[in-house]
Structure formats: structure tokens, C-alpha cells
Amino acid sequence: MESPLLFWGVILWMIVWGAVGSVVLRRRYLHRDLDTTNTVFVGAMSGAALGPVGLAPLWLTTPKLGNLLIIAPALLTVFLIAVAFSFADPDNICVTSSGFVASQAVNGLIIGIIYGFMALGLTLIFSILGIVSFAHGEFYMVGGMLVYFISAVWLPGVPPLVAVMGACAIAFLIGAVFERLMLTPMYRGKIDRPVEYGILVTFGLAFTMQYFVQAVAGANPVKAQRFIDFPRMRWPEDSDPIWVKTSRGGVTLFEQVSVSNPRLIAAVTCVLVLLALMYLLHRTWTGKALRAVSQDRDAAAIAGINPDRMNMLAFALGGMIAALAGALLVQAFSWLPQVGNIPAMRSFVIVVLGGLGSLPGAFLGGIMVGLVEAAGTGCIPDAQKAASYIPAYGMIVLTLTLLLRPTGMFGRRFAAGTHGKF
Numbered sequence: 001m002e003s004p005l006l007f008w009g010v011i012l013w014m015i016v017w018g019a020v021g022s023v024v025l026r027r028r029y030l031h032r033d034l035d036t037t038n039t040v041f042v043g044a045m046s047g048a049a050l051g052p053v054g055l056a057p058l059w060l061t062t063p064k065l066g067n068l069l070i071i072a073p074a075l076l077t078v079f080l081i082a083v084a085f086s087f088a089d090p091d092n093i094c095v096t097s098s099g100f101v102a103s104q105a106v107n108g109l110i111i112g113i114i115y116g117f118m119a120l121g122l123t124l125i126f127s128i129l130g131i132v133s134f135a136h137g138e139f140y141m142v143g144g145m146l147v148y149f150i151s152a153v154w155l156p157g158v159p160p161l162v163a164v165m166g167a168c169a170i171a172f173l174i175g176a177v178f179e180r181l182m183l184t185p186m187y188r189g190k191i192d193r194p195v196e197y198g199i200l201v202t203f204g205l206a207f208t209m210q211y212f213v214q215a216v217a218g219a220n221p222v223k224a225q226r227f228i229d230f231p232r233m234r235w236p237e238d239s240d241p242i243w244v245k246t247s248r249g250g251v252t253l254f255e256q257v258s259v260s261n262p263r264l265i266a267a268v269t270c271v272l273v274l275l276a277l278m279y280l281l282h283r284t285w286t287g288k289a290l291r292a293v294s295q296d297r298d299a300a301a302i303a304g305i306n307p308d309r310m311n312m313l314a315f316a317l318g319g320m321i322a323a324l325a326g327a328l329l330v331q332a333f334s335w336l337p338q339v340g341n342i343p344a345m346r347s348f349v350i351v352v353l354g355g356l357g358s359l360p361g362a363f364l365g366g367i368m369v370g371l372v373e374a375a376g377t378g379c380i381p382d383a384q385k386a387a388s389y390i391p392a393y394g395m396i397v398l399t400l401t402l403l404l405r406p407t408g409m410f411g412r413r414f415a416a417g418t419h420g421k422f
Contacts, residue, residue, distance in 0.1 A: 021047025112370020137344025
């Protein structure tokens with residue numbers, strides 16, 4: 001039996017106590033002259049999740065609000081919303097089908113990994129150059145277009161790996177040339193308002209790339225062939241009575257989980273490239289130089305590092321990462337010159353959610369957005385409405401993040417002259 005009154009009662013309870021917690025906890029920390037950076041977010045999440053029971057210990061002890069106290073109440077709040085939803089609509093497929101929930105969770109995790117990987121490039125550019133690249137979505141689009149034309153038009157039959165590597169190389173070259181020609185004057189003191197200049201020139205690059213591709217390739221959608229065909233497998237097997245429903249009333253723990261072949265390939269590749277990128281940043285001289293420039297450009301120059309060269313490398317790498325995401329997904333979606341608009345918007349949401357300048361935050365933020373989208377779309381019975389609501393979930397996450405924690409989940413307030421820290 002449906003209980004919408006219970007659902008809206010729980011939601012109202014969470015809103016009221018969330019608002020109370022965000023105000024009361026901040027005032028308490030101010031009164032004790034403590035750091036109030038995370039008090040609004042932690043107070044809101046603790047109040048929404050546990051009400052006065054969660055707020056009282058925090059108010060009495062005023063502990064240091066580390067990552068555990070930031071993440072745990074947020075996860076508990078999401079869990080309580082899911083429980084309230086199950087009471088409001090117990091016949092919904094998200095409540096009745098464990099297999100559907102598992103499938104949505106797995107697919108949300110996979111697409112979230114891809115989202116997070118694309119946002120890494122945006123975070124890398126911001127951390128080094130201190131600008132937000134509005135051409136990020138166009139690099140994504142160009143990567144996919146290049147893979148299609150290399151593998152299907154210019155060099156038919158070429159291995160997919162060669163096409164992907166070619167697309168990444170061309171995107172890297174575009175980013176390097178653009179940075180040398182258009183962005184170098186910005187941090188050499190030749191531009192009066194460098195932040196506004198960076199926004200305008202990256203917007204210009206975005207329009208140029210999009211309409212150049214449309215003029216050359218046309219406005220008709222294209223799609224590359226699958227890179228790898230996996231054998232068809234089913235796990236668990238139908239003969240296993242532990243996992244599969246039986247006429248004798250057996251309990252189903254897991255049903256069949258369907259995963260898209262192209263998305264799985266893209267997600268696995270993204271994880272491998274992420275590991276390679278982290279190795280580059282933390283284990284090589286070039287990576288350490290990039291990190292030094294991100295923290296203090298002048299001090300890095302005194303230590304013998306060429307900041308201009310690191311800026312060029314960062315912008316080119318960021319564009320190449322976005323192009324790689326597009327190159328991997330052109331086998332899954334139809335590709336148009338305007339295909340980068342929505343992924344770019346998601347990247348901005350993810351960067352804000354994870355925290356500006358935080359590479360782990362960008363990756364985890366992408367996973368969170370992917371799971372939220374999968375949960376939101378899967379629980380709406382009307383498939384057409386569910387698809388149209390997908391961009392709205394990211395905007396909801398962005399709005400709540402800006403209201404409760406403007407620095408993002410893993411971000412921090414930057415000191416003067418710095419942009420971020422890996």
C-alpha cells in the first residue's frame with residue numbers, strides 16, 4: 001500500500017532539521033572560535049539524517065569536521081530518502097526488482113567513471129592555469145569525430161587503438177598550439193583582466209571547433225563500429241538455484257546485470273589512464289613540476305621549472321583527456337558537432353561537486369553524478385520523461401553543493417596566487 005503522506009513527512013522532517021542544523025552548528029563553531037568551513041554542510045546533512053540525535057553530539061563536542069563526518073551523514077541522508085521512497089511507492093521497479101537496482105547501480109558506476117575521467121582534464125587545466133576551459137566539450141566532440149573519420153573514412157580497417165591514439169595526438173597538438181598562441185599573453189602580464197580573457201578565448205575556441213567540424217563533416221550523426229566484441233555470457237547461470245528464481249519459491253539475490261560493451265571498454269580504459277596519470281603526476285619529474293606550478297608559479301620558476309612549458313603541457317593534456325573520453329564513447333552514441341555541450345555541463349558540475357583543483361574529488365564526483373542519474377532515471381516509470389530529466393539531476397546536485405559547501409566535497413579555500421593542489 002502506497003504511503004505518500006509518510007514520504008512527504010520524512011522529506012519535510014529532513015528539510016526542517018537540515019536547515020536548523022546548518023544554522024545552529026555554524027553558530028556553535030563561531031562561538032568557540034573554531035573553523036567553520038564545513039559546518040553548514042555537516043550540520044545540514046546530520047540534521048537531515050538524524051535530526052536532534054545527530055546534531056546534539058556535534059553541538060556538545062564540536063569535533064574537527066574531517067572527511068568522515070562530511071561523507072557519512074550525506075550517504076545516510078541519501079539512504080533515508082531511498083527508504084522513504086520505497087514506502088511511498090512500494091510497487092516501483094526500484095523497490096521490487098533487486099536485479100534492476102543492481103543493473104542501474106553498475107551502469108551508473110560505469111558512466112560515472114567516464115564522467116569523472118572527463119572532468120579530470122578540466123580540473124588539471126584549472127589547477128595549473130587558473131582558468132576554466134569552456135572548450136572542454138568541443139575537445140570531447142573532436143576526439144569522437146577523429147576516431148570515426150580515421151577508422152571509417154580515411155583509413156578503413158585500421159585497428160581501433162591506432163584511431164584512438166591518433167585522435168589523442170591531434171587533440172594534444174590543438175591544445176598545445178592554442179595555448180601557445182592565445183593563452184601565453186594572459187600570464188605574462190600583457191592582459192589587464194586575465195580571468196575574463198581566458199573565458200572569452202576558450203569560448204572562441206569552442207565555437208571555432210564546433211562550427212569548423214560542422215562545416216567539414218556536416219550535421220548528420222555518425223557512429224563508429226564497436227572496438228571489441230565480447231562473447232555473450234550470463235552470470236549467474238540459470239541452473240544455479242541459489243541465485244535464480246525457481247517455482248519452489250527460491251529467493252533471488254541477484255538477477256541478470258546488463259552492461260553495455262562500449263561503456264565497459266571505455267570505463268576500464270579510463271581507470272587505466274587515470275592510474276597512468278596519477279603515476280605521471282606523483283612519480284615523474286614532469287608531474288612534480290606540474291604540481292609545483294599549481295601551488296606556486298614563482299617559486300617553481302626559481303627552482304628551475306619553466307612555468308610556460310608546464311602551462312602548455314597542462315592545457316594540452318586536459319584537452320587530450322576530454323578527447324580520449326569522446327574517442328572511447330563514439331562507439332556507443334551517435335556523434336554530432338553539438339555532442340559536447342551536455343558532457344561539458346556535466347564536467348562543470350562534477351568539478352564543483354568534487355572541489356576545484358582536486359583530481360580525486362573530480363573522479364569521485366563523476367561517480368556520484370553517474371549514480372544519482374542512474375537512480376533518478378531508473379525509478380521513473382515513463383522512459384521518455386526519465387531521459388529528459390537526466391540533465392536536471394546534475395543541476396540539483398550542483399545547486400545543493402553551492403548552497404551547502406561551495407568549495408566542493410574535497411576542495412579547499414585557495415591562498416592568494418594559487419589555483420589548486422593535486
